[in-house]
Amino acid sequence: MNSLENCNIKAIFFDVDGTLISFKTNKIPESTQKAIKNLRQKGIKVIVATGRSINSLDHIRHISFDGFITFNGGYCITAEGKVMFKKYIDSGDIKSLVNYSQNFPLSYSLMYEDKVEISDATPEVVGMYGHINIPVPPVHDKDNIDTDHVLQANIFLGPEDEKKFMDTIMPNSVASRWTPLFADVNHHEINKFTGIKHFCSHFDIDIAETMAFGDGGNDISMLKHTKIGVAMGNANENVKKIADYVTKDIDDHGIESALIYFRII
Known part of the structure; x- marks a missing residue:
């Protein structure tokens, strides 16, 4: 995908472990924190998409997000704490x-x-x-x-x-x-893209106006079906193969680098 493409991105979805949070430092890189702040100032929705529980996200609570897709899409909650969707295992x-x-x-x-x-x-x-x-x-x-x-x-x-x-x-x-x-x-009906569809409906955003970042197998559904799917440089190889773009490692300003590449920030 050409970096000069006019990307009308209105919502970006971020995996947590290995994407937002570094396995080396257990922290969100400063460059990522600044990039997310920049996105929200531009009016772009920034939404977490994780396999974690909503109750195990203390590491990112100091950053303002517009919503949370948790349990890989099985539990979606707004920034205000309203449960939008949940689906139990059989x-x-x-x-x-x-x-x-x-x-x-x-x-x-x-x-x-x-x-x-x-x-x-x-x-x-x-x-x-x-x-x-x-x-x-x-x-x-x-x-x-x-x-x-x-x-x-x-x-x-x-x-x-x-x-x-x-x-x-x-x-x-x-x-x-x-x-x-x-x-x-x-x-069996649940994956991260399930959660993305709920948030797109909530914010009245088209799938063609979305972007996603991830590094693991549970991120494949959202990287395949959003407009731009970005694999981290530290991602699993099967994730890199299906991504539209492979950015740098999380600890090498990977998120900021990709957002600059696509001229989103």
Whole structure:
């Protein structure tokens, strides 16, 4: 895509981990903070699109955003705190996951509107939460699990086992991943682009007036379907292949660089 194209962008969607927040510093680069401020001053909507819960975004609360797509599109909320949309995982899939884990070694987490619970605190589970700088959630009581209101699950299994597991254990759900350690699991109708469509409707913005930044597999839907999909330089290779543009690494002013390239700032 030519950098001189006249881009009438009215909304930009940003993944969090590896896109807004650096894995090296656990902070948002200063250049990114300034770029977001510049965008909002121009009247461009700036919206978070993450697999995280709305309650685990303390690292970015010092920046003003126009909305939040969380749980990979399963829970959308305005900047004022109004819930626009939410979609739970099929309760049968959650029951099947719990039953499976009682017979085979599989760790998982269950994410709700107001809490996160884990099946067990294995080194890989503890390490994952440390990697994204979030406190390790409590271990749930396996005899007292709310299977009806799970917005997202994380299953700790490798990519090579994912398809068979999803087909047989959680057939009404969909998995996406940004790390080999685990997969995010949502209702089969949910992805980040689902959330983007809700915000476009809310702000009366056409999809052709949108842009997205991401680095992981759970970002592919939004990079493919927005007008301009930008992969970070530190993105997974499968993400770079589908992006319209690959920018620099997050720690090398990647977001600012791409916005300048497309003459948006």
